[in-house]
Amino acid sequence: MADLQHTEAPCEACGVAAEIGFLIREGDDVSTLSFHGSGKDAIEAEFAPYLALARSVNNQVQCQTRYSDDETAMTASLQFECSAEKLIFDLKSRSLAPR
16 A cells, blocks of 8 residues: 655745645536626626637637526536646636636
């Protein structure tokens, strides 16, 4: 059985003893986004840069959107061809999020 408790030595420069990373899991290829706005047009305008970014990662990305009954909320699912593309999109889309 593998020993999963491996403690890294602190970095000499900053004293930090942890690494932050991402796991790429097979089948984890769908990114789900939620948007809220005053109407469908406003939501679509907010979503457009995300869809453009997804298509820049892979032009074959599949997009499915679902609006609330009053059209003030939308959930978008972007399905990529592989998990790595989803991870690339998720990391790049951080720059689009309002701060």
